[in-house]
Amino acid sequence: MILLTRKAEFSSAHYYWNEAWTEEQNLRVFGRCANKNGHGHNYTLEVTVAGDVDPVSGFVVDLKELKEIVQRDVVSVYDHRHLNLEVPEFAASSGMIPTTENIAIAIWRRLEGKIPGAKLHRVRVYEMDDLFADYYGER
Amino acid sequence: MAGTALNTGPRAYLTRRYRLSASHRLHAEAYSQEENRTVYGKCNNPHGHGHNYGIEVTVGGPVNAKTGMVCDLGELDEFAQKHLLQQFDKRNLNTLDEFDELVPTTENFTREVYRIFQGFRGARIVRVRIEETGNNSFEYSEELGKD
Numbered sequence: 001m002i003l004l005t006r007k008a009e010f011s012s013a014h015y016y017w018n019e020a021w022t023e024e025q026n027l028r029v030f031g032r033c034a035n036k037n038g039h040g041h042n043y044t045l046e047v048t049v050a051g052d053v054d055p056v057s058g059f060v061v062d063l064k065e066l067k068e069i070v071q072r073d074v075v076s077v078y079d080h081r082h083l084n085l086e087v088p089e090f091a092a093s094s095g096m097i098p099t100t101e102n103i104a105i106a107i108w109r110r111l112e113g114k115i116p117g118a119k120l121h122r123v124r125v126y127e128m129d130d131l132f133a134d135y136y137g138e139r
Numbered sequence: 140m141a142g143t144a145l146n147t148g149p150r151a152y153l154t155r156r157y158r159l160s161a162s163h164r165l166h167a168e169a170y171s172q173e174e175n176r177t178v179y180g181k182c183n184n185p186h187g188h189g190h191n192y193g194i195e196v197t198v199g200g201p202v203n204a205k206t207g208m209v210c211d212l213g214e215l216d217e218f219a220q221k222h223l224l225q226q227f228d229k230r231n232l233n234t235l236d237e238f239d240e241l242v243p244t245t246e247n248f249t250r251e252v253y254r255i256f257q258g259f260r261g262a263r264i265v266r267v268r269i270e271e272t273g274n275n276s277f278e279y280s281e282e283l284g285k286d
Contacts, residue, residue, distance in 0.1 A: 016206075016207070018205055018206070020205070021205075029206060029211075030206075031213070095204070096207065097206065097207035098207070099202075099206070099207035099208050100153070101151040101153060101202045101207060101208055101209055102202065102207045104151060105149050105151060105202065129156065130155060130156035130157075131153075131154070131155055131156070131212070132153075132154050133151055133152065133153050133154070133209075134151065134152040134153075134154065134197075135149070135151045135152070136150075136152075138149060138150075139150070
């Protein structure tokens, strides 16, 4: 089995806010990230898939196809958008705050089962060079 | 609040990167002078040398349903500041108690950092990876050994 990783980037705005809490609780837990005007990051996404090498093509997956799936199902939805306001899984009513951890989980759910010939192995999301979250699915 | 929220969410891993600069000299008392020079080469220079270490600390656990987080990043940074950076940054590793009887290779340093973060109460440490230079990195994990 081979692991193969494709990288992509997107730039998005977000803020952290739990609707079930008071303003004071939100500010205490989330600090500057609770500013409702939002702030943004250049996110780097690494999608790692696992699979066997096709004896004829020598590929685990068609990289162009993987790139297109990531572009269509993630980058085109997240890039230059406000995650809380414009991406359905992070709407206030969903209760899913767009933290780096939850972004990794949401991207996993967007991509799982869509990559022909390979199994999604890991989603890694860098919020900054010195901070990233990994999700390996339910295990 | 964060500490009392449901902890049954999906399990994720959060990695934070810290930087520190320290000196060391690789020298084992059990070896003769010549053996030390053979085994450790230029790292055996009696005056020591130094690195800018890049230290990746990975914690894992269920994503707290109320905060969307594995742990409070501020708490992790505070712990790292107190127990990692203040202990090791701008120090000579050979002079520290931790390396009194242990050669301060980056392998041993990685395990020592892992041991330190086992004392962090906010989330469970699952991996420590240290870049000694841009070309060398070392990793220790009791959970993610195969990743």
